Amino acid sequence: MQTLKNSQIMDNEIKQLIVSDEKVAHVQLENPLDHALLILIKSGYTAIPVLDKSYRVQGQISKAHILDSILGIERIEMERLHDYKVKDVMSPKVPRMHKDETFGKALMLSINHPFVCIEDHDHSFVGILTRRSILALIHRHFEK
Template identity: 25%
Template sequence: MKGNAETLLFSKEVAPFIIPKEQVTVVKPDWTLDRALLVLTRRGQNSVPVINDENQIEGIISKTNILDHLYELSREKENELDFSKLNQFQVHEAMDLNHSGILSNSIFSFAFEILMNRSYIPIIDIRNQFLGILTRRVMMEKVIEYFHGEYLQTLADPV
């Protein structure tokens, strides 16, 4: 039973665990950085997917990306940080391009490895359409459920 439960969890597709795009805060690549920062702050998010008009993921924008962009601009011009300049730049100029999505039929173990260093992964379909996100929290909850079930099973099984 133990091996079967593990096999079922870690080889299961991630599709049932996805937070659908309708429930995910996203920004557009042509939004200004001040608008993106406002969305991040008001929604209590550290980062969000950047989705274009074709519903495809272009990257991730974070508060850190925005502040780093502003810092680099101030360094180049040897000025102080000027937040009023954020409205002069667009999201695509500061976003992280190294966050492509994974397919919704990816297996749990593959997604779990990626989520070791990220709080979420964008999920896409075979046509590269954004479907939603998979969070590290959801994955950890599933692992905890699995281990609780396994532990209870070992208590129930005589040695």
């Protein structure tokens, strides 16, 4: 039986799997929370990357982060969306790797994250690698 460990797939570069930065929904540190929530809802994603003005990854923001910040004792306080910026509620922890790293690392990082941010050697945002694209490649590999 074919295994991933003995396969060359683990050493392949990830370049062909990257969703380019032009196609990735993201927000910036200074965006208001209502803007971030709108982007998340319209994109259908639960979390998206947060970038700074230099287009470098600073973290991620999710619907859960936003809802936690406006959750009152008795109700969701939507009016508080204007009181916060993305940088106030985002998580600085986001999986990231360089665009020339291997599939094995991407697979490991995707276990606990729906996407991995991809950076170039200047740490500029290049795009994301989704868990879906990783699983699709594994599926194609085993169908051979």
